Amino acid sequence: MVARARATFTTLGLAAAALLLSSCGGLGGIAPIFPTPVSPNGQDIYNLYLLISIPAIIVFIGVEVALLWVVLRYRRSRQPAGYVPPQIHGHNGLEIAWTVAPLVIVLAIAFVSFQELQKDFQPINNQQMLVVVSGHQFGWIYTYENGVVVDQEGTLAGNVTPFVVPVNTLIKLQFRGTDVIHSWWVPAISGKTDAVPGYDNFSWLKISQPGTWRGECAELCGAGHSTMQIIVQAMDQTDYDQWVQTQLAAKHASPSPSPSTSPSPKPSASPS
Amino acid sequence: MAATTVLPRPKAYDDSFFKPISLWLTTTDHKLIGIMYMVTGVLSFVVGGIFALIIRLQLAQPNLSVVDAETYNQLISAHGVTMIFFFVTIFLTGIANYLVPIMIGARDMAFPRVNLLGFWLIPVSIILYYSAFFTGGALDAGWTGYAPLTEKAYQSHSLGVDFWALSIIVWAISGIMASTNFLTTIVALRAPGMKLTRLPLFVWAQISTSILLLVVGAPLAAAMILLEFDRQLGTQFFTTQGRPVLYQHLFWFFGHPEVYIMILPGFGMISEIIPVFARKPIFGYMSMVMALFGIVFLSMTVWAHHMFTVGMNTYVETFFMVMTMLIAVPTGIKFFNWIATAWWGSIEFTVPMKFVFGFLATFLIGGITGVYLASVPVDTQLHQSYYVVAHLHYVLFGGSVFTIFAGLYYWFPKITGRLLNRTLGEWNFWTLFIGFNGTFLIMHTLGLEGMPRRIATYTNVSWATTNLIITISSFLIAFSVLLFLINVVRSWNGGEIAGNDPWGGNTLEWATTSPPPPYNFERVPPVRSFMPLRDLRESGEFVDPEAIPALV
Numbered sequence: 006m007v008a009r010a011r012a013t014f015t016t017l018g019l020a021a022a023a024l025l026l027s028s029c030g031g032l033g034g035i036a037p038i039f040p041t042p043v044s045p046n047g048q049d050i051y052n053l054y055l056l057i058s059i060p061a062i063i064v065f066i067g068v069e070v071a072l073l074w075v076v077l078r079y080r081r082s083r084q085p086a087g088y089v090p091p092q093i094h095g096h097n098g099l100e101i102a103w104t105v106a107p108l109v110i111v112l113a114i115a116f117v118s119f120q121e122l123q124k125d126f127q128p129i130n131n132q133q134m135l136v137v138v139s140g141h142q143f144g145w146i147y148t149y150e151n152g153v154v155v156d157q158e159g160t161l162a163g164n165v166t167p168f169v170v171p172v173n174t175l176i177k178l179q180f181r182g183t184d185v186i187h188s189w190w191v192p193a194i195s196g197k198t199d200a201v202p203g204y205d206n207f208s209w210l211k212i213s214q215p216g217t218w219r220g221e222c223a224e225l226c227g228a229g230h231s232t233m234q235i236i237v238q239a240m241d242q243t244d245y246d247q248w249v250q251t252q253l254a255a256k257h258a259s260p261s262p263s264p265s266t267s268p269s270p271k272p273s274a275s276p277s
Numbered sequence: 278m279a280a281t282t283v284l285p286r287p288k289a290y291d292d293s294f295f296k297p298i299s300l301w302l303t304t305t306d307h308k309l310i311g312i313m314y315m316v317t318g319v320l321s322f323v324v325g326g327i328f329a330l331i332i333r334l335q336l337a338q339p340n341l342s343v344v345d346a347e348t349y350n351q352l353i354s355a356h357g358v359t360m361i362f363f364f365v366t367i368f369l370t371g372i373a374n375y376l377v378p379i380m381i382g383a384r385d386m387a388f389p390r391v392n393l394l395g396f397w398l399i400p401v402s403i404i405l406y407y408s409a410f411f412t413g414g415a416l417d418a419g420w421t422g423y424a425p426l427t428e429k430a431y432q433s434h435s436l437g438v439d440f441w442a443l444s445i446i447v448w449a450i451s452g453i454m455a456s457t458n459f460l461t462t463i464v465a466l467r468a469p470g471m472k473l474t475r476l477p478l479f480v481w482a483q484i485s486t487s488i489l490l491l492v493v494g495a496p497l498a499a500a501m502i503l504l505e506f507d508r509q510l511g512t513q514f515f516t517t518q519g520r521p522v523l524y525q526h527l528f529w530f531f532g533h534p535e536v537y538i539m540i541l542p543g544f545g546m547i548s549e550i551i552p553v554f555a556r557k558p559i560f561g562y563m564s565m566v567m568a569l570f571g572i573v574f575l576s577m578t579v580w581a582h583h584m585f586t587v588g589m590n591t592y593v594e595t596f597f598m599v600m601t602m603l604i605a606v607p608t609g610i611k612f613f614n615w616i617a618t619a620w621w622g623s624i625e626f627t628v629p630m631k632f633v634f635g636f637l638a639t640f641l642i643g644g645i646t647g648v649y650l651a652s653v654p655v656d657t658q659l660h661q662s663y664y665v666v667a668h669l670h671y672v673l674f675g676g677s678v679f680t681i682f683a684g685l686y687y688w689f690p691k692i693t694g695r696l697l698n699r700t701l702g703e704w705n706f707w708t709l710f711i712g713f714n715g716t717f718l719i720m721h722t723l724g725l726e727g728m729p730r731r732i733a734t735y736t737n738v739s740w741a742t743t744n745l746i747i748t749i750s751s752f753l754i755a756f757s758v759l760l761f762l763i764n765v766v767r768s769w770n771g772g773e774i775a776g777n778d779p780w781g782g783n784t785l786e787w788a789t790t791s792p793p794p795p796y797n798f799e800r801v802p803p804v805r806s807f808m809p810l811r812d813l814r815e816s817g818e819f820v821d822p823e824a825i826p827a828l829v
Contacts, residue, residue: 034719104564106609114648188660188661
């Protein structure tokens with residue numbers, strides 16, 4: 006009787022789980038780390054995340070096990086009748102130990118983070134290409150040095166015009182905001198960079214393989230915030246050159262496309 | 278010998294659920310004001326929770342339109358403002374208002390009428406905020422209200438930002454009043470023998486909280502005033518032509534210490550509850566106090582870690598990164614001292630103690646993810662994603678809210694004279710613990726995969742199941758809170774009579790009746806350590822307050 010009831014419940018539970026999974030597509034968003042990075046700066050952040058995870062997981066497991074031990078071992082029902090706990094008010098050695106140990110761990114984490122910060126987060130000058138990325142409500146406009154302009158206007162469906170880049174090319178991105186603050190984020194490439202009105206902000210990418218990666222605006226910028234999708238498409242150099250020619254031809258065919266909202270890529274004001 | 282006047286115990290201080298409204302409106306009794314603060318806080322919790330449930334319905338599946346994007350933005354803003362400004366901070370001010378004077382053996386706060394004014398500014402602040410919903414829409418730029426999105430150029434349709442700014446200014450004034458009052462009370466009104474080194478750790482926590490709010494309340498009001506100048510007088514402080522990042526500096530100079538304003542009183546409560554149920558004194562009293570002040574100092578030097586993507590100089594970022602990570606040190610001291618207090622103890626797992634351990638287990642996760650977020654390069658990935666939403670709920674919900682529940686179950690008998698029902702309490706704890714982790718644990722991974730916070734909807738179908746699990750779990754939290762509310766109302770009306778000291782407490786609030794009389798103590802008991810009541814119990818000197826004629 007009990008066994009049959011248990012079997013019924015198990016079947017029902019499995020059926021419900023299967024229904025849940027099948028009705029909603031795959032189970033995404035449960036990986037414990039970023040998407041596989043395709044740009045060296047993203048790779049460095051990925052590695053740093055892994056490095057921090059070593060002490061983090063050790064501390065997590067150690068402290069949770071200690072808590073579990075306290076819960077299981079020192080509950081009153083487990084203690085002998087009439088047990089009077091030792092009245093300890095502290096222990097200098099222990100207290101110093103658990104002051105110094107976290108200090109050493111966080112300083113080590115801070116040090117490796119500082120090294121990565123110096124390596125990948127300084128404004129670069131040795132770029133092979135410069136693209137001005139301008140955020141507005143609600144879309145991105147990419148202005149290339151050769152005159153190509155990609156208008157990535159946000160859509161509800163998310164199928165925005167891709168921002169096309171050649172592979173294995175060090176591209177400096179120069180961010181500016183024309184109205185409110187936006188934040189450009191493609192997790193597979195690297196971290197976020199804010200596009201703030203009033204000064205220019207910088208980042209870079211160097212994508213290692215052809216492909217398409219998605220991202221979104223990460224700073225609440227108004228009612229259309231969730232439509233500000235980003236698609237980055239990396240192409241081989243030959244495909245890219247062809248794409249540039251097509252873009253330039255289309256631009257000359259219709260003299261005033263509508264890059265009126267995009268600012269010209271003039272030299273930046275200095276950051277405040 | 279002259280007959281002593283026997284004062285009848287006022288009717289108003291009985292343990293009945295309903296009291297005359299005139300009493301509530303005019304009282305300067307810190308205990309009644311404390312109750313009003315706490316009730317306001319819990320009501321805000323319910324309102325903010327309803328906002329959260331609507332948000333979760335909207336995000337349950339991709340491309341839903343339960344609410345439109347504009348309404349969604351108002352809901353997330355209202356959820357944040359309600360929970361942070363009107364629930365956690367207000368509730369904690371209330372419980373401190375109730376307990377601090379009793380714990381130090383005082384009869385009331387130092388400035389009872391300032392206390393009254395400070396409390397009544399809170400409903401003013403709340404009404405100001407919500408009235409914006411009837412003037413074309415409330416704040417829709419998140420609880421942080423980043424300029425220039427809050428500027429007139431992008432808010433032509435409503436007065437929501439103005440109402441929010443005014444509301445926060447009033448709130449800050451109230452907070453400054455309360456902080457001044459707490460500090461004066463603790464400095465000036467301690468009972469004989471209550472040296473600073475004998476203060477209960479909850480009182481120390483309140484000192485550190487009050488110092489923080491006193492320092493950072495004014496810059497918050499300043500940010501709001503400058504924003505109003507921009508909006509109403511046409512100045513250019515934070516506009517597209519001005520310096521939007523300056524707003525972030527001002528706001529976070531308040532905003533980060535506010536995090537500690539919301540958790541330090543909780544730390545204090547944990548430090549009171551563990552020793553009582555483990556039957557051991559707190560481990561490392563002095564290092565606990567020093568850790569509190571370490572956190573106070575450090576928390577005012579870390580604000581720009583909310584701004585690692587705006588493009589600051591990398592050395593400036595390094596400074597804020599190191600200071601942020603250093604907060605893990607005093608927090609770690611507190612954590613290990615709590616574990617050491619419970620170690621070798623004889624622990625009674627009452628409902629408050631369950632919430633304490635629920636807090637320890639979850640707050641640890643929030644602390645560890647905080648170190649990831651402090652690392653500037655990693656933060657550029659995690660910032661403004663669901664990882665941050667998960668982190669902040671692990672420290673604010675797993676942290677502050679679990680400590681609030683622990684405190685409520687622990688002190689409810691003192692406040693009402695009746696115990697909260699234990700069975701409902703167990704259900705409340707387990708459903709909250711499971712619902713909380715089910716809701717927020719997988720938000721970390723959603724954020725890692727690229728889901729930004731504050732998006733009204735998403736197109737990525739692979740996030741659908743994860744979001745559905747989160748939504749279902751969030752309704753489990755709502756169910757748990759419902760159990761709690763039923764428990765409060767039922768127990769307040771007819772719960773088991775608690776007696777003066779149901780737990781075997783260490784501190785002075787258990788040395789008086791439940792609920793205490795208006796003057797708190799007939800005779801203030803002598804204080805010889807930071808556990809005065811335990812000393813009296815052990816030396817056999819303790820006099821039951823019920824046996825004192827004036828109180829019968």
